[in-house]
Amino acid sequence: MSTYTIHGATGEWEVVIGLEVHAQVTSKAKLFSGAATAFGAEPNTQVSLVDAAMPGMLPVPNRECIRQAVRTGMAIDAQINAWSRFDRKNYFYADLPQGYQISQLYHPLVGEGHLDIVLDEKDPENTTKRIGVERIHVEQDAGKLMHDQHPTMSYVDLNRSGVALMEIVSKPDMRSPAEAGAYVRKLRTILRYVGSCDGNMEEGSMRADVNVSVRRPGEEFGTRTETKNVNSVRFVMATIEYEANRQVELIEDGGKVVQETRLFDPDTGTTRSMRSKEDAHDYRYFPDPDLLPLELDDAFLAACRDSLPELPDAKRLRYENELGVPPYNAAVLTAEVETARWFEKLLTTAAEQQGKAQADVAKQASNWLMSELFGALNKLGKDLSDSPVTPEKGGELLALIGDGTISGSIAKQVLEIMLETGDGAGEIVEREGLKQESDTGAIEAAVDTVLADNPDKVEAYRGGKDRLFGFFVGQTMKAMQGKANPQVVNDILKQKLG
Amino acid sequence: MTEHTEMGVAQIRDGVANGDFTAVEVAEAFNAAVAAASDLNAFIVTTPDSALDAARNVDARRAKGQDIGKMGGVPIGMKDLFATDGTPTTAASHILEGFVPPYESTVSAKLWDAGAGMLGKLNLDQFAMGSSNETSAFGNVVNPWRAKGSDAPLAPGGSSGGSSAAVAARLCPAATGTDTGGSIRQPAAFTGITGIKPTYGRCSRWGVVAFASSLDQPGPMARDTRDCAIMLEAMAGFDPKDSTSLDAPVPEWEAGLNPDLSGKRVGIPREYRMDGMDADVAKSWDDGIAWLKDAGATIVDISLPHTKYALPAYYIIAPAEASSNLARYDGVRYGLRDLPDGAGLQDMYAATRAAGFGKEVKRRIMIGTYVLSAGFYDAYYTQAQKVRQLIADDFAKAWESCDVILAPTCPSAAFPLGDKVSDPLSMYLNDVFAVPASLAGLPAMSVPAGLNRDGLPLGLQIIGKGFDEQGVLNAGLAIEQRAGFTAKPDTWWKA
Incomplete structure (x- = not known):
């Protein structure tokens, strides 16, 4: 892993990055009300009396949201706090009906954990870097203001109001845009494996607040800025790139970085000041008196743990060590849970049809999937999710290669026909007379x-x-x-x- | 036969059930009493048709031989802090102008299910903040009682002052109240009626406009202990919509009433006997001790050492929670909106809240905002929470040597309207005996003990262990039977 530095006029600068990722919890209902959470519904159609903060309404915690946050914590080896509490974060805004957000400041649900990132998948050493996670807490999302519906008024859509978010706070452990990008991707992979968040950044299910500061190597942390609500991996990296350079220039010109909140402009790739520390809200956090402390018993925690799937790092190691899948293939195939699922179905069928152990066909299957199918799908502008070839049909094709019925080059032709027609491999070989001559x-x-x-x-x-x-x-x-x-x-x- | 309006909850319920009279007759009598008492200003809205509809329904059920419910045929007053579906709900504040809830509070829904009907929405201190009813945006309620030889209007107590005045003036046999720091007990004492604040969590807060969530607790106000027991049974019960609701069965308090206190120990907290205590209040306390002894109880001296810190802690915790609870009244979704020409969002907030909230509400929002602010939080809020725990510990220790505690409800009888309104501290001091039980979440009731030298009612307070409403009610009943409180205010308000 090469060291990333900013080359300033006066020397080298190190960049220090911490991320607060807001991930929407996959749940049918909101954190404290029974209202639905589907994306893209008509404005104000998914709002309960609680979400609209009508007088006398009270929050009741949704256990499913808590369960998902606990499972997420377990997936990053974090400490789970069996006793946690909700606090109110008080501020006025039209998208915040209660006048406060229910969050967890003092006693979060999940404590310290970590995840490992790989910067370069082709690095034969497979060097990883451990990034610390400070905490995960659950909180309510706010509604949305619409400023383009009326010449002088703003409209409020409360569909998102009260939707459950996990705020996943990293330690300031990242030192380059690439590391930050790898961290967000890895986090998204884990969330999708666990099923606690769909990780869909375009729909706003996942967004990051990016904390950036610069320092001379070895010195104390510098003053940081926080760029809010950055909604893609690319933008996270661009934010860091821009902020780090801006801060270095500022300092080298004799200025000082001020602690402030900034906004990223995707059109220009720059950030601009939103409000400084002086204008920062005093959120007057205090324990929400409408809610009792959240206490989780051993049975609940055990059930959370038992429900965790095989996680990406473990899966990748198993592919490499037990199935003999080449390291690069293992990394690619485990990066998305859907890909891994597809591959495992493919493997099951291929092995069964040949009466072989999975380990005996895994390497070939991984190679075929990555070099043949991915390439072919790519040409068609498709991916695995809308592939005309199912993993079962792919397995059948692999079995035909394996038992010598067709050769590798014939298999390419067969795959093309499969992609066009959706027919099975055996059927095509039979119909087209492509059976290999072994006489x-x-x-x-x-x-x-x-x-x-x-x-x-x-x-x-x-x-x-x-x-x-x-x-x-x-x-x-x-x-x-x-x-x-x-x-x-x-x-x-x-x-x-x- | 007794006039219908002279009857209490049990008498009406039993009379309707027996066919001695109809629920409609009862409702009509109370509707008429309400209509004739506008000088008391006890109601913000009257709902005579609602009372009649409920009565007709009860009569019809009885005719079909069906159960008429625990409160069958009893028309009641509803403190205007409870959301009532289709009927304006104001919390006595301009900021809720025009607000008609599309939902019914859990407690009021339970009462209607039990066969009660609604005579109207009762006046109160704005957002339940006050001890004299003078903070209402709809004008103060007037206490039906007057001091001997005086026409000076007196405070009915607060915040449930509409409830206390209406029950005392026989405008309704019973009413709902809410108690955050004495808002059921103090007005009950000021008007010679009975009121109980149950254990925190016994009655659902869902649909009750929030003042201070960790303290607010609904309860009944009625003419005697039995009526309170009946109504509390109808109001109480676990509500999954309120996370702080007690998940415990509701005892049959009425059936369990027993004024024989043999084997019971009554604690007398020495810290409540303050220097310069009103002589009549001190005497009524001594009377109470004698009555409970007579009922078979043993009297024990107890100490609640942190009592003097209760009021300051309460006036940090309650405003802190209120400052946050009242943030939702912002002019965006319901109630008042003041949008000056060319105003932005911040201007709208400022204008709306300036115009909508009364002075006392603003005072408490500002106190609460201050004590939660960065740099002050630990010194005030955290410290107050520690005090709150110490006060709960005081009570826990006291229960090692006694079963209930007897104390005065208030330091004085009803004071004249206008007397304390410009001096918030002296107003707050009125709650000095009521607040400790609130901070500890304990059941506590006020029963009439007699009249002072001016002919005004005084109340005695019984505080019980958590969940032991029965012990509190039984001690209250023992006092009630011996106090023989039958005094009534003159009906000067009738035209």
């Missing part, structure tokens, strides 16, 4: 013809030009219209060429 007699005849037609090359080969062996294979396969079993062709050629 020694026919192949021998073809080899004899090829050798007889090319006496000069036979001579040259025997004289030491080993590379000509490929030529004979190619000619034989051509004569057999590609259907000859390559292994048999090789054997016969070797034998005849002596």
Whole structure:
């Protein structure tokens, strides 16, 4: 991992980054009310009396949201606090009906944890860096203001009001935009594995507050700025890049970084000041008197733990160590839980149909998936989620290659037909007559013809030009219209060429 | 036969059930009494049709031989802090002008289910903040009682002053109240009626306009202990919509009433006997001690050492919670909106809240905002929470040597309207005996003990262990039977 620094006029600067990621909890109902949470509903159609903060309304915690946050904490090896409490964060805004957000300042649900990032998937050393997570707490989302509906008024949509968020606060452990990007991607991967957040940054299900400061290597932390609500990995990285350079320039010009809240402008790739520390709200946090402390018993915690799936790091190691999948393949196949699921179904079918152990077919399956199917889908502008080839059909194709029914090159043709028609591999091979010829007699005849037609090359080969062996294979396969079993062709050629 | 309006909850319920009279007759009698008492200003809204509809329903059920419910045929007054579906709910504040809830509070819904009907929404101190009813945006309620030889209007107590005045003046046999720091007990004492604040969490707060969430507790106000027991049974019960609601069955308090206190120990807290205590109040306390002894109880001297810190702690915690609870009244979604020409969002907040909230409410929002502010939080709020715990510990220790505690409800009888309104501290001091039980979440009731030298009612307070409303009610009943309180105010307000 190379060290990232800003080359200032006066020397090198190190960048220190911490991220607060807000992840919307996957749940049918809001954190403290029964209202629905679907994305894209008509304004103010998913609002209960509680969400609108009508007089006398009271919050009741939704256990499912708590469960998801606990499972997320467990997935990053974090301390789970069996006793936690909700606090009110008080401020006035039209998208905040209660006049306070119910959050957790003093006693969060989840304490310290960590996750490991890999910066370069092609690095044979597979070097990881551990990024600390300070805490995860649950809190309510606010509503949304719409300023473009009326010439002089703003409208308020409360559909999001009260939706459960997890705020995942990292330690200031990242030192480059790339590390921050890797952290957000890894976090998203884990959230999706756990199923606690869909990680959909375009729909706002996941967004980050980016804390950036700069310092001379080895010195104390500098003053940080916080850029709010950055909603893609690319923008997170761009924010850091811009902020770090801005801060270095500022300091080198004799200025001082002020602690402030900033906004990222995706159109220009720059950040601008939103409010300084002096104008910062005094949120007057205090324990929410409408809610009792949240106490989780052992049975609840055990059920949370038991419901965790195999997590990406463990899966990746298993692929490598138990299934013999090459490291790079294992990294790619485990990066998204849907990909891993697809691969595992593919593997199951391929192994079953050949009566082999999964470990015996895993490497080949991973290679086929990554080099053949991904490439083909990419050309069609599709991905696994809308692939016309199901993992079961892919497994059937792999089995046909494995038992010698078709060759690798024929398999490419079959895959193309599968992508077009959605038909099964066996059906296509049968219909198109693509079955591989393993009959020694026919192949021998073809080899004899090829050798007889090319006496000069036979001579040259025997004289030491080993590379000509490929030529004979190619000619034989051509004569057999590609259907000859390559292994048999090789054997016969070797034998005849002596 | 007794006039209908002279009857209490039990008498009406039993009379309707027996067919001695109809629920409609009762409702009509109380509707008429309410209509004739506008000088008391006890009601913000009257709902005579609602009372009649409920009565007709009860009569119809009885005719069909169906159960008429615990409160069958009893028309009541509803403190205007409880949201009532389709009927304006104001909390006695301009800021809720025009607000008609599309929902019914859990407590009021339970009362209607039990066969009660609604005579109207009762006046109160604005957002239940006050001890004299003078902070209402709808004008103060007048206490039906007057001092001997005087026409000077007196405070009915607060914040449930509409409730206390209406019950004392026989405008309704019972009313709901809410008690945050004495708002049921003090007005009950000021008007010669009975009121109980149950254990915190016994009655749901869902649909009750919030003042201070960790203290607010609904309870009944009625003419005697039995009526309070009946009504509390109808109001209480676990509510999954209120996270602080007690998940415990509701005891049959009425059936469990027993004034024999043999084997019971009554604690007398020495810290409540303050220097310069009103002589009549001190005497009524001594009377109470004698009555409970007579009922078979043993009297024990107890100490509640942190009592003097209760009031300051209360006036930090309650305003802190209120400052946050009242943030929702912002002019955006319901109630008053003051939008000056060219105003932005901040201007709208400022104008709306300046115009909508009364002086006392603003005072408490400012106190609460201050004590929660960065730099002051630990010195005030955190410290007050520690005091609150110490006060709860005081009571826990006291229960090692006694079963209930007897004390005066208030330091004085009803004071004249206008007397304390310009001196908030002296007003706050009125709650000095009521606040400790609130901070500890304990059940506490006020029962009439007699009249002072001016002919005004005095109340005695019984504080019980958490969940032991029965012990409190039984001690109250023992006092009631011996006090023989039958005095009534003159009906000067009738035209």
